[in-house]
């Protein structure tokens with residue numbers, strides 16, 4: 461366990477500035493979240509369960525607010541990373557807005573009473589009813605990804621006799637150097653509008669009387685640990701805005717997207733302060749308001765997924781720890797080969813160590829959460845925490861194999877609450893029916 465405790469310290473150290481895991485720590489041999497023993501949660505709520513630390517969420521918002529204090533950006537938390545209502549409410553209470561990508565996320569934003577003037581709406585495939593609802597609610601900005609989308613928003617706004625604020629999402633053609641599934645800034649990706657088309661739209665902005673085309677949006681990818689891709693993209697964008705302004709176009713907002721990387725394993729991502737320092741000089745003297753859309757940075761290290769070892773299966777070549785959680789609950793390892801640390805809820809410091817693949821109960825060989833991990837010998841009934849699972853964890857869970865999705869718990873200091881109850885079989889089939897013409 462020596463190695464593991466070193467790792468905790470290292471994550472905590474770096475994490476003070478970046479994605480911190482320091483609200484999850486061992487007291488003696490037992491894992492805690494803030495002041496609550498994780499075992500107490502698990503005994504009450506069962507497994508699998510996602511557990512979030514309120515303090516971590518808030519601290520991460522504060523880090524960004526502090527780093528960018530001089531420009532007072534609007535921080536719109538990216539709902540897609542973790543959309544639990546309790547998480548959203550915690551963040552908006554701290555002053556954030558929300559970045560949404562669907563009618564469902566808009567519904568969540570309304571449920572928690574988010575100020576519509578702090579909502580930005582992105583996504584390549586918005587439908588007419590979604591656009592209408594967002595217009596009626598009075599959101600701040602639509603981040604528009606294509607010309608047909610622009611036309612549709614214009615028609616809907618005209619019909620409703622409203623004026624929609626529009627930000628064009630620019631694809632700057634920059635390689636964010638991250639996993640290809642989450643790289644969006646290259647020209648061959650689905651996202652954004654190229655500079656030439658964007659320029660034409662800005663120059664023809666008066667053809668759309670029901671639109672106020674006044675903003676630029678750029679998001680080049682996710683889990684970007686280095687500063688350079690951001691600087692490269694933003695420098696291009698600032699040059700573009702300068703050239704637009706020379707042609708008489710006034711830009712009111714520049715949305716820099718999300719994408720800040722966090723520590724899952726041995727990454728050394730830039731801190732919020734470094735990020736701000738790297739980029740703020742680019743915007744010196746500029747009049748437009750900055751918007752940030754962080755998701756992962758705020759919630760990733762604020763959450764864990766806890767599962768229980770059902771048994772250990774030893775084959776001739778491997779040890780498999782089969783758990784009651786897997787790709788249905790946390791798909792990132794299967795989908796992106798993502799690495800999540802595995803911490804036992806109770807450390808067995810003197811046990812011998814073995815190498816395990818930690819797999820789930822789903823009938824697919826792709827169902828694993830961790831591979832080749834060196835852990836103190838596991839046995840049936842042990843609990844394991846999959847760390848840094850607060851972002852893109854529960855939100856990407858599915859009912860595949862007709863498994864119910866996990867419960868979610870939020871911890872604040874010495875209190876905890878179930879913020880989403882475990883699904884049951886009734887909710888699993890709710891909405892399904894068997895018509896008379898079968899059977």
Ligand code: LLP
Pocket residue numbers: 538541559582642679681682683717718719720753754755756757792796851852
């Ligand atoms: N803004 C836009 C337009 C986005 O597309 C995204 C994420 C964000 C903001 C927030 O990015 P973040 O700060 O979280 O990096 N499921 C993948 C990540 C997909 C990211 C999609 N877009 C994963 O598990 O790694």
